[in-house]
Amino acid sequence: QKEVEQNSGPLSVPEGAIASLNCTYSDRGSQSFFWYRQYSGKSPELIMSIYSNGDKEDGRFTAQLNKASQYVSLLIRDSQPSDSATYLCAVTPFSGGYNKLIFGAGTRLAVHP
Amino acid sequence: KAGVTQTPRYLIKTRGQQVTLSCSPISGHRSVSWYQQTPGQGLQFLFEYFSETQRNKGNFPGRFSGRQFSNSRSEMNVSTLELGDSALYLCASSLAEGGDPYEQYFGPGTRLTVT
Numbered sequence: 001q002k003e004v005e006q007n008s009g010p011l012s013v014p015e016g017a018i019a020s021l022n023c024t025y026s027d028r029g030s031q032s033f034f035w036y037r038q039y040s041g042k043s044p045e046l047i048m049s050i051y052s053n054g055d056k057e058d059g060r061f062t063a064q065l066n067k068a069s070q071y072v073s074l075l076i077r078d079s080q081p082s083d084s085a086t087y088l089c090a091v092t093p094f095s096g097g098y099n100k101l102i103f104g105a106g107t108r109l110a111v112h113p
Numbered sequence: 114k115a116g117v118t119q120t121p122r123y124l125i126k127t128r129g130q131q132v133t134l135s136c137s138p139i140s141g142h143r144s145v146s147w148y149q150q151t152p153g154q155g156l157q158f159l160f161e162y163f164s165e166t167q168r169n170k171g172n173f174p175g176r177f178s179g180r181q182f183s184n185s186r187s188e189m190n191v192s193t194l195e196l197g198d199s200a201l202y203l204c205a206s207s208l209a210e211g212g213d214p215y216e217q218y219f220g221p222g223t224r225l226t227v228t
Binding site: 036042049090099100101104 | 146155156163168171203205207213215222
């Protein structure tokens, strides 16, 4: 079992729709959770961090965390073609220290006009 | 505020050689982490430095090493290069104290090709 799992996609959504990206993790002691966006040929860009159960909203983005289910998700409202990228879920493991990020393989999102 | 910078951006080396990559963190950030990204393995953690000390290490052979200087700048070194070391090497910095200490911001990366 991989430590952080994501559907590879591609997830295809029409412009203006809500894109829902999901991530599960295996380390029950994980404390910090992050979503990054990576455009082709570029480095990852931090979108959101979340540390507590529940929702956290930032503009068109909402991160949701459920530690009991070991599940974190990212919702993108009013999706735009410029949101087309690979979205990486990252988790800090319990024993690895807060600055060791374990990444999922990423979900490719395609927003079509 | 300037972002994370990495030099060089591209590098071509021959098997058996060694290479040194450099990273300058965001001003005020004291933690620097290094990652390797390949199509097959994705993003993998190499090591993390804080106050010139290695705090965390990933599952990479000893050929991969790093260090951090008093100004928080960091270097990583790969000795005896192998073809499989061809990858994008990413550096990320975080505050480590105060604010949101755990958010990591990535530099543009160094693309290493080993021939």
